[in-house]
């Protein structure tokens with residue numbers, strides 16, 4: 001199959017909803033058997049949710065409900081706290 005030489009895949013930020021190049025966004029992965037976590041490589045298995053760097057830089061975070069919706073599964077408070085912490089660290 002020939003890949004069309006067009007735009008890279010776009011994803012929506014779960015916090016502000018703006019679309020951006022997938023590579024510009026931070027991925028949160030939710031594997032089937034394991035906690036949801038920040039996925040800096042973008043290669044972890046499972047569903048992914050994305051956040052843009054602008055939201056990270058401004059300290060805005062998506063709420064847990066939106067993340068759960070994007071990942072099609074529940075996110076525990078613990079998972080969310082760990083992700084939020086990783087995002088804050090990664091934004092620096």
Ligand SMILES: [Zn+2]
Pocket residue numbers: 013014015016017018051052053054055
């Ligand atoms: Zn955003």
